Amino acid sequence: GAGVSQSPSNKVTEKGKDVELRCDPISGHTALYWYRQSLGQGLEFLIYFQGNSAPDKSGLPSDRFSAERTGGSVSTLTIQRTQQEDSAVYLCASSSRPGQSSGANVLTFGAGSRLTVL
Amino acid sequence: ELKVEQNPLFLSMQEGKNYTIYCNYSTTSDRLYWYRQDPGKSLESLFVLLSNGAVKQEGRLMASLDTKARLSTLHITAAVHDLSATYFCAGYYNTDKLIFGTGTRLQVFP
Numbered sequence: 001g002a003g004v005s006q007s008p009s010n011k012v013t014e015k016g017k018d019v020e021l022r023c024d025p026i027s028g029h030t031a032l033y034w035y036r037q038s039l040g041q042g043l044e045f046l047i048y049f050q051g052n053s054a055p056d057k058s059g060l061p062s063d064r065f066s067a068e069r070t071g072g073s074v075s076t077l078t079i080q081r082t083q084q085e086d087s088a089v090y091l092c093a094s095s096s097r098p099g100q101s102s103g104a105n106v107l108t109f110g111a112g113s114r115l116t117v118l
Numbered sequence: 119e120l121k122v123e124q125n126p127l128f129l130s131m132q133e134g135k136n137y138t139i140y141c142n143y144s145t146t147s148d149r150l151y152w153y154r155q156d157p158g159k160s161l162e163s164l165f166v167l168l169s170n171g172a173v174k175q176e177g178r179l180m181a182s183l184d185t186k187a188r189l190s191t192l193h194i195t196a197a198v199h200d201l202s203a204t205y206f207c208a209g210y211y212n213t214d215k216l217i218f219g220t221g222t223r224l225q226v227f228p
Contacts, residue, residue: 033216042206043161043218056215091160106151107216109160 002026004110006092012116013082021077021113025094032075033095033107034067038088046090049075082117089114120145120211122219130225131197139205139222141190147209150183150190151216155204164205165192197226 005024013019025032034046045059049069060066064082069075079086093107121144131137141150152164165174167183167190174181178201180193190207202225208218 031214035218042220043208045215045217048215050214058215093161105149106163106166107161108163111160 004092004094004108006090006110006113008113009111010114010116012118014118015084016081018078018080019082019115021079021090021092021115023075023077023092023094023110025073025075025092026108027073029094029096029108030072031095031105032069033093034075034077035091035093036061036088037091037112043091046077079115082115084117087115087117120147120209120215120217122207122209122217124205124207124219124222126222127220128223128225130227131194133198133226133228134196136196137194139192139194139207139224141192141207141219143188143190143207143209143219145188145211146185147188147211149210150181151208152181152190152192153206153208153218155206155221157203161206194224197224199226199228202226 007022030051032049035043036046037043047067048056064080067077089112091109091112093109095105095107123142125140150167153161154164155161165181170185172183178195183190204221204223206218206221208216211217
């Protein structure tokens, strides 16, 4: 697609429920990132996928958080047994190839999924 | 782990004035990025600084990179209201993880 698409744009859930957030990156982009942005805060790195390599999960805050990327394209971030502190905007971004010193490798961000846990 | 710190965190400035936002990072990162975020919106790329001494300018914004000092600056010249937004710098850690700074919230008033 022309840009990074995220769904849902807004999700309100009850504490203890599971939620799934979807990211559809730009076609051809091999790198995909998930970040979390709490109200008025900066961006917290969650997880990174590059091609078929094992994902870098070092930013996931707890084992309630997991993510998959199927076929090197669409990614799903799953939060199990949601807590109120999970309320935030979850941003997805993609790029053509990260860490390439000869290129700019600018991340293109989606509009985000705003999660509210009651 | 790369740490990226910005200051100030909040900046209120009058139209027409100049100011600089500072971005310090803790370990080697040969590229530095600046992004802008409008309230309720996602992030938009502003500048990519690829080497020591790099300087990029667009309109009233100018960004520079000093890899030896591990410092990047974003200079605002003759601020206008349309520049009101939150500005983030970011650097790559281990060539693949983009780490963002805390952000600087800029408000420009008449």
